[in-house]
Amino acid sequence: MKSSHANEVDRMLTVYTQKLGKINVSAKGVKKTGSKLRYSIEPVSCVGLILVEGKNFLILKDAIILDQFLGIKKDLQKMKTIGRICDLIDEAIAGEEKDEDIWKLIVLTFTGIEKGKILLNTAVSDFSKNLIRLLGYDPQEIKNLKEIY
Numbered sequence: 001m002k003s004s005h006a007n008e009v010d011r012m013l014t015v016y017t018q019k020l021g022k023i024n025v026s027a028k029g030v031k032k033t034g035s036k037l038r039y040s041i042e043p044v045s046c047v048g049l050i051l052v053e054g055k056n057f058l059i060l061k062d063a064i065i066l067d068q069f070l071g072i073k074k075d076l077q078k079m080k081t082i083g084r085i086c087d088l089i090d091e092a093i094a095g096e097e098k099d100e101d102i103w104k105l106i107v108l109t110f111t112g113i114e115k116g117k118i119l120l121n122t123a124v125s126d127f128s129k130n131l132i133r134l135l136g137y138d139p140q141e142i143k144n145l146k147e148i149y
Contacts, residue, residue, distance in 0.1 A: 013041060013060070014090060017049065018103045022093040025049070026057040037063055044069050044082050046107070071114035078113055084124045085109060092131055101134050 009032050013025045030037045040047055040063035050062040072078040089106065109127050112118035118126070129139040 011041075012057070015049070016089055016093065016103070016106060018100070019098060021095070021097040021099060021102075022089070023096055024057055025051060025060050026054060027060045030060070040065055042068070043086075044072055044079070044110070046110075069110055069114050071116075072110065077120055081113060081120050081123050082110065085127050088124070088128055088131060092135060099134065102131065105130055105134060 009029050011027045011030050013027055014022065015025060016022050027037060027041060029035055030041065032038070037060060041060070045065060046067040046069070048064040048066055049060060051058040052061050053059075069082075072082055085106075093102070105127070109118065109123065113120065113123055132139045132142050
């Protein structure tokens, strides 16, 4: 979902996982040119992660690409739409809390956008309303996620 530089060769990733919810992961050495993880942790990808518990963070040890969503990555409008959806997820989800319904919403939305089954001009608002509902709020009462907090 989100990535930041930790130092010259490491990155901190914020990802939404099926089993743990939104988590922060340390990807050590991932910016080295010979890193086997370098291309496995691209944004807008469904990846199987192998994590170990570190002192302060979970540490990424290995990753297996399950779906790269190439149909999204090849289309600038789709990437912009997915970027806004990722921002909503990051804004709305506070921390580590597994939620199978939110996971399904994310996967179905990404797949629908990739295959052209979801209209780009309504994708963000539709996703936002569904996410608000899954978080336990009434989408009729709350116009956007900023009103929740």
